[in-house]
Amino acid sequence: MAELANAGAKPILGITPLFIDVCIPKVRRAYSVATRKINPRINMSNEHDDTNKEDPKIARFPSAQERAQAAHVRIAPAPANDGVAASQRKGGGSEPILNLPAGIKFLSLALLLCMGLRYVLADETLYDIYMHFGFVPAYYTGAMTPDWRAALAPVTHMFLHGGWLHLGVNIGMLMAFGSALEKSIGIKRAAIIYFVSGIIGAGLHTLVMPADQAPLIGASGGISGLFGGMLILMFRSGLLGGEGYKRLAFLIAVWIGISLLFGYTGMPGAEGKIAWTSHIGGFIAGLAIYPLIVRERVVLE
Numbered sequence: 001m002a003e004l005a006n007a008g009a010k011p012i013l014g015i016t017p018l019f020i021d022v023c024i025p026k027v028r029r030a031y032s033v034a035t036r037k038i039n040p041r042i043n044m045s046n047e048h049d050d051t052n053k054e055d056p057k058i059a060r061f062p063s064a065q066e067r068a069q070a071a072h073v074r075i076a077p078a079p080a081n082d083g084v085a086a087s088q089r090k091g092g093g094s095e096p097i098l099n100l101p102a103g104i105k106f107l108s109l110a111l112l113l114c115m116g117l118r119y120v121l122a123d124e125t126l127y128d129i130y131m132h133f134g135f136v137p138a139y140y141t142g143a144m145t146p147d148w149r150a151a152l153a154p155v156t157h158m159f160l161h162g163g164w165l166h167l168g169v170n171i172g173m174l175m176a177f178g179s180a181l182e183k184s185i186g187i188k189r190a191a192i193i194y195f196v197s198g199i200i201g202a203g204l205h206t207l208v209m210p211a212d213q214a215p216l217i218g219a220s221g222g223i224s225g226l227f228g229g230m231l232i233l234m235f236r237s238g239l240l241g242g243e244g245y246k247r248l249a250f251l252i253a254v255w256i257g258i259s260l261l262f263g264y265t266g267m268p269g270a271e272g273k274i275a276w277t278s279h280i281g282g283f284i285a286g287l288a289i290y291p292l293i294v295r296e297r298v299v300l301e
Contacts, residue, residue: 197225
């Protein structure tokens, strides 16, 4: 069978050069002529045909040299995800699960570290810290004699918490409200709203309970101020809908109502009473401070 195959292949191989030399040029030329007759605007030129090469009305096929140059041009594919590609260019790795801004991240870590002191300090030391670095209204109304630490308590009380549930709820709200606000207005202005709101919340607590000797602790006043600032930012951005004023008033009333409810009933599992005065005072402060320090139009990020 092998011999028959080789013998049969010889006539075909003998005809092949003639077919290539004679038939193919005729077919190519016939196709070129026929095409010109059908559509005279097409020029079936190649690298050896420069006829009407500069005529803009004639579509010219690229030459072999032009095709070879085009073969070396490669366009890099666009990245599937610009954010991931950017993070990989900066140092590799994927996007973090919690993309927290710097201020919220460091504040959360500071609250956790302060909570960890409960496990390394003696009970007497912890009591002294809570009584003097917590905010005690009686120190500021003359009912109790204060010391130098009372000057720091309006700020330091925001770093102390009564338990892990108290701390967990506050950190969750801090990440929810504070992250978006800091990304939109910057760390400095967000910090102003947070700390000033916490101080004003403690001040309202003193006005309502001037002789109270129990320490006020927790970041709720400052976080309430961040939420108040977020509401104004959403209102200015048009995210509250066409009837923005009505929805803003409704959300303000809901927040105050929830604060009063938890203040009188308490939160399940929480240690001690809920300082509704600090919540409401800090919230109102955030509503008022945001328009004072953010004059330009800011887009919510």
